[in-house]
Amino acid sequence: xxxxxxxxxKVQRYDPESDNPEVYYQDYEVEVEDWFTVLDxxxxxxxxxxxxxSLRCACRASICGSCAMRVNxxxxxxxxxxxxxxxxxxxxxxxxxxxxxxxxTDLVADFKPFWDKVRQxxxxxQPTGPVPTAEYLAPNKDMVHLAGxxxxxxxxxxxxxCTVLEVDxxxxxxxxxxxxxxxxxxxxxxxxxxxxxxxxxxxxxxxCTRCMQCVEVCPKDVDPMGRIMVMRxxxxxxxxxxxxxxxxxxxxxxxxxxSGRLNETRLAIESMGVLNIPxxxxxxxxxxxxxxxxxxxxxxxxxxxxxxAVKKIVEHSEEPSK
Amino acid sequence: MKYAFWPGCVALGGTPELYQSTKLVLNKLGIEVEELTxxxxxGAGVLQEKNKKLGDTLNVRTFAxxxxxxxxxxxxxSTCQGTMAQAQLAVINDDGYLAEINADLADEDxxxxxxxxxxxxxxxxxxxxxxxxxKKHFVRDLSGLKFAPFYGCxxxxxxxxxxxxxxxxxETSLERVIExxxxxxxxxxxxxxxxxxPILFINQNNSLKMVATHTGTAKDLxxxxxxxxxxxxxxxxxxxxxxxxQKNRASAIDLPILHLPQMLGLAMGFTPKELGMNKHMVSTNxxxxxxxxxxxxxxx
Ligand code: SF4
Ligand code: SF4
Ligand code: SF4
Ligand code: SF4
Numbered sequence: 001x002x003x004x005x006x007x008x009x010k011v012q013r014y015d016p017e018s019d020n021p022e023v024y025y026q027d028y029e030v031e032v033e034d035w036f037t038v039l040d041x042x043x044x045x046x047x048x049x050x051x052x053x054s055l056r057c058a059c060r061a062s063i064c065g066s067c068a069m070r071v072n073x074x075x076x077x078x079x080x081x082x083x084x085x086x087x088x089x090x091x092x093x094x095x096x097x098x099x100x101x102x103x104x105t106d107l108v109a110d111f112k113p114f115w116d117k118v119r120q121x122x123x124x125x126q127p128t129g130p131v132p133t134a135e136y137l138a139p140n141k142d143m144v145h146l147a148g149x150x151x152x153x154x155x156x157x158x159x160x161x162c163t164v165l166e167v168d169x170x171x172x173x174x175x176x177x178x179x180x181x182x183x184x185x186x187x188x189x190x191x192x193x194x195x196x197x198x199x200x201x202x203x204x205x206x207x208c209t210r211c212m213q214c215v216e217v218c219p220k221d222v223d224p225m226g227r228i229m230v231m232r233x234x235x236x237x238x239x240x241x242x243x244x245x246x247x248x249x250x251x252x253x254x255x256x257x258x259s260g261r262l263n264e265t266r267l268a269i270e271s272m273g274v275l276n277i278p279x280x281x282x283x284x285x286x287x288x289x290x291x292x293x294x295x296x297x298x299x300x301x302x303x304x305x306x307x308x309a310v311k312k313i314v315e316h317s318e319e320p321s322k
Numbered sequence: 323m324k325y326a327f328w329p330g331c332v333a334l335g336g337t338p339e340l341y342q343s344t345k346l347v348l349n350k351l352g353i354e355v356e357e358l359t360x361x362x363x364x365g366a367g368v369l370q371e372k373n374k375k376l377g378d379t380l381n382v383r384t385f386a387x388x389x390x391x392x393x394x395x396x397x398x399x400s401t402c403q404g405t406m407a408q409a410q411l412a413v414i415n416d417d418g419y420l421a422e423i424n425a426d427l428a429d430e431d432x433x434x435x436x437x438x439x440x441x442x443x444x445x446x447x448x449x450x451x452x453x454x455x456x457k458k459h460f461v462r463d464l465s466g467l468k469f470a471p472f473y474g475c476x477x478x479x480x481x482x483x484x485x486x487x488x489x490x491x492x493e494t495s496l497e498r499v500i501e502x503x504x505x506x507x508x509x510x511x512x513x514x515x516x517x518x519x520p521i522l523f524i525n526q527n528n529s530l531k532m533v534a535t536h537t538g539t540a541k542d543l544x545x546x547x548x549x550x551x552x553x554x555x556x557x558x559x560x561x562x563x564x565x566x567x568q569k570n571r572a573s574a575i576d577l578p579i580l581h582l583p584q585m586l587g588l589a590m591g592f593t594p595k596e597l598g599m600n601k602h603m604v605s606t607n608x609x610x611x612x613x614x615x616x617x618x619x620x621x622x
Contacts, residue, residue, distance in 0.1 A: 073511060163516040167531035207525050209532075210367050211516035212479035229371045236372070245524045252368040256380070260362040262331040267523070305360050309430050310380070316426055317376040 007032045007041055007083060008092035011053065013106050023103075026050075027092065038078040038086065039067055042095065042107075054106040062219055065153030068160060069107050070096040075157035077219040098160035100169070114156050117172050121180035121199070128190025136188045149182040149227060151220040158214035158224050170203045174214035174224030177205065181227035184234065196235045205231050206245030257314040260304040323450065325396035326388040327355035328406075328440075331363050332553040333398055339598025340553050343583040344398050344443070346597065350459055350590050351451065355396060358387060364405040366554070367476075368520070379423045381409035386427060386434035395440040398583070400552030403442040404476025407483045410440065442477060444551045444582060448495040453502045461591040462616055465504035467547070467609075469585065470540035470577075471496040471513045472559065474552030478514050499582070500549060503589040508545045512536035519558040527569075533562050534570035537577045547578040547609055549585045556581060560603050578606040588613055 006029050014023045028045045036044075039057055046053045057067040062080040069078055071086050072094050087093040101109040127136055138146075158174035159165060165173050172180075180199055183189045199205045205228050214224040236246050251267050304310070333340040348355055361384040363369070365377035384406070388395045397403045413420040414436050424433050441449070447456055473496055477484070486493050497507045518532030537559055540548055550556055560579040567575040579602065580588075587597040594600070594610040 163518075163532065164521075164528060167535070168525075168528045171528075202525075207521060207528065209475075209516050209518060209520045209529075211475045213475075213516070216479045216481060229367075232371050233373075243524075248523055249368055249371050252366070253372050256363050256365070256369055262335070262363045262366070304362060306430065310362055310383075312429065313379055313383070313426050314376060317373055317379065 005032050005034060005089065006030070007036075007087060007089075009041060009045065010092045010094045011042075011045075011107070012094075012096045013053075014103055015052075016105055025094075032083060034084060036083045038071055038076070038081045038083050038093070038095070041083055042078065054108050056108050063153065065155035068098050068155040068157040068219075070094075070099060070160065075099070075160040075217040077155055077157060080219050098156055100160055100162060100165040101156070109156075111156060113169065114154075114159055114173075114175065117176035118154070118179055120172060121176050121183075122191075122195070123179050123183065125183065125186065125189055126191040127188050138186065138188050142185075142187050146182060146186060149178055149185075149222055152178055152182075152222045153220055155219065157217045157219060158222075161213045161217050163211045163213055164207055164209055168203075168207070171207050172199070172204055174208075174228070177208075177231070178222050178224040178227045181231055184231060192234075193238050196231065196238050197240060199231060200235045200240040200243060205235065206243055257311055258303075258307070260307045260310040323352070324354040324356070324393055325446075326391050326393040327357045327396050328361055328384065328402060329357065330397065330399035330402040330553065332557065336557055337553040337581065339601045340398060340556070340581045340583065343581060343587050343592075343597040346592055347583045347586050347590065351456070353396075353446075353451070356391065356393065358384060358395070361387060364402045364409075366401050366405055370405075375423070377405070378409045378412050378419075379426050381406050382413055382420070382423045382434045383427055383430070383432060385410065385438040385440070386424075386432040388438045388440075389434060390432070395438060396446060397440060397442050398551070399554065400442065400474030400477035400550075401554050402476075403440065404474075404479075404484065406440045407485075408480075410438075411483045442551060444477070444495050444499060445489075445492055447499060448491055449489060453498060456499075456586075457502055460503060460589040462589055462613070463504045464585075464589055464613075464616075465506070466616075467505045467612065468508050468543075468545050469500045469505045469580075470508035470510060470543070470545040470548045471500060472517070472536065472540075472548050472550040472552075472555055472579075473514055474550060474555045475516050477551060496549065496551065496582075500585070503585060505585075508540055508543050510539050510543055512539055517552075517555040517558045519554050522558060522562065529558065530562060530566040530569055533558055533566035534575070537563050537575045537579075538567070538571055541575050541577045545577060546612070547580050547585075547606075549580045549582060551582045553581065555579075563604050576604060578602060578604050578609050580606075 009028045010025050011028060012023060013026050015021060028049055030041055030045050030049060032041050039060060042055055057079060058064040060079045062077055067078045068075055071081060075098055095107065097103050097107045097109045101111065101113060104110050154175065156175060162174055164171045180195060184192055184195050208225060208228045210225060212225055218224065252262060255262050329341055362380045364381055370377035413423065427433060484492065500507050515536055516532060518529035522529040537548065548559060556579050563575055584597045584599060594606060594613060599606040599610060
């Protein structure tokens with residue numbers, strides 16, 4: 001007979017209808033099997049210990065995207081997360097609702113801001129040109145590529161843990177930007193340039209810090225950050241180059257091309273835009289202090305001995321691929 | 323122990339105190355390094371936005387140089403480490419891609435066979451040098467001090483490129499090294515967060531909010547300093563902390579940000595000045611006075 005396993009779950013609770021609504025943690029001890037997922041344990045608590053515990057779930061097979069929440073501080077799809085991957089006997093595992101969204105009750109968050117942002121990117125095909133006699137066709141390889149993004153189940157794990165949304169709720173965010181990419185990269189869509197023009201604005205593609213949190217927590221390998229990076233390149237290719245983000249990437253690129261190394265001082269100046277006087281002044285106090293401390297990097301490049309070879313590699317990579 | 327040493331552009335540029343303190347510490351530990359003076363920037367993920375293959379090519383070029391030297395690579399920057407790990411992952415299981423890249427390196431007589439191991443100094447200490455060995459070089463007990471760890475995104479994510487499944491101790495390596503000095507670890511969520519540097523020149527308000535949140539939280543939890551293996555994090559957390567506090571908090575934060583080798587150097591008995599702590603933007607004077615008041619270091 002195997003021993004009985006007792007798991008300790010520390011669950012965030014919140015009841016907006018109580019006389020004195022407040023967020024608190026409740027500890028539950030529940031008997032589990034070694035094959036349990038975190039969701040199995042939560043459902044067992046609700047069914048056998050405390051019928052007032054609210055949570056969302058439906059398919060229990062990582063298809064519907066209902067059950068994203070934080071496990072030990074990181075967003076997970078709990079039906080896809082084995083309990084023994086986040087908990088070991090003797091310890092407790094902490095469960096919170098997904099982050100960056102208002103909590104309705106217990107582990108249930110309000111997804112309205114999530115859906116509003118998805119709507120904001122016009123998530124439907126906008127073909128232009130003559131209407132074909134049969135369906136709109138796309139090459140197989142494009143569809144295989146797009147399938148990687150279409151795997152998104154709109155679970156919100158990426159949005160929950162996005163570091164920029166934590167400080168700025170206006171950022172369009174990883175899920176909606178991945179959705180935008182799904183249309184930008186679709187050869188049947190006729191609004192690529194218009195879409196990129198909108199995404200190029202404030203709160204769009206350039207506001208991402210590249211922290212990779214969305215890549216790490218996505219249960220479907222959608223790689224939202226990777227899609228954002230590709231759209232940055234596409235936006236620059238389409239001629240949207242007058243943003244500090246585009247200038248930042250350009251400056252970095254040119255520095256490596258010239259010298260093989262990064263030139264931080266020029267990066268700062270060129271990102272702001274040489275003519276952005278208020279921007280330059282806002283950076284200045286730190287620059288001046290750095291100068292006094294003798295550590296402002298030399299605005300001339302730090303060149304490496306074989307910079308000619310590096311320049312050649314860079315130039316070669318700029319040639320259109322055969 | 324000998325490594326091909328890639329200091330990264332930031333240690334050679336904006337944070338010279340990192341280079342200086344690393345050299346002192348490696349010397350003390352008897353770890354030999356040969357600097358990769360002809361390597362390029364890793365691209366830091368920024369170059370890769372514009373041209374991923376170019377980023378991979380430049381990193382493979384560096385791996386090939388180390389392979390020729392017959393040495394593993396040591397990095398001292400989370401961003402370098404992460405970017406190089408991602409490049410290694412991209413070529414290691416794709417012979418066709420590696421061959422394409424090698425063709426571009428032929429001019430310099432370089433060819434990469436996939437064998438270079440690249441590790442951050444932090445990992446080398448935990449996995450190869452060993453904390454017990456490290457402690458033998460410590461002459462100043464830092465107990466009584468509280469340090470908040472700050473890894474930098476690229477040393478934490480994506481976990482598959484960083485080999486966390488194979489080497490689980492990497493995930494908590496910074497906490498372990500801090501403890502080895504006797505100091506107490508400040509446990510806070512920001513340890514694995516983003517410092518905001520990549521958007522400093524793009525959306526400064528958001529970037530400064532991140533700086534204020536992480537340094538402010540650590541300070542409120544009683545930290546005497548924050549310790550980071552990432553000089554890019556240092557640029558933002560130290561350089562912009564004053565401005566971040568002004569814009570986002572009622573009071574100053576004044577939390578010194580130490581590079582990992584500076585903390586090790588303090589435990590080894592070096593003076594704060596030898597470790598370049600006078601070059602920081604946030605004053606390290608209080609920490610200096612505290613450390614210098616600790617029992618004079620015994621001779622090692
Ligand atoms: S990489 Fe960008 S979109 Fe993804 S979580 Fe980080 S900031 Fe958000
Ligand atoms: S991108 Fe991934 S994490 Fe984000 S909503 Fe889609 S499936 Fe969930
Ligand atoms: S990643 Fe950063 S420090 Fe590393 S080489 Fe590039 S710019 Fe330099
Ligand atoms: S924390 Fe900041 S500088 Fe450090 S790796 Fe992340 S983004 Fe880069």
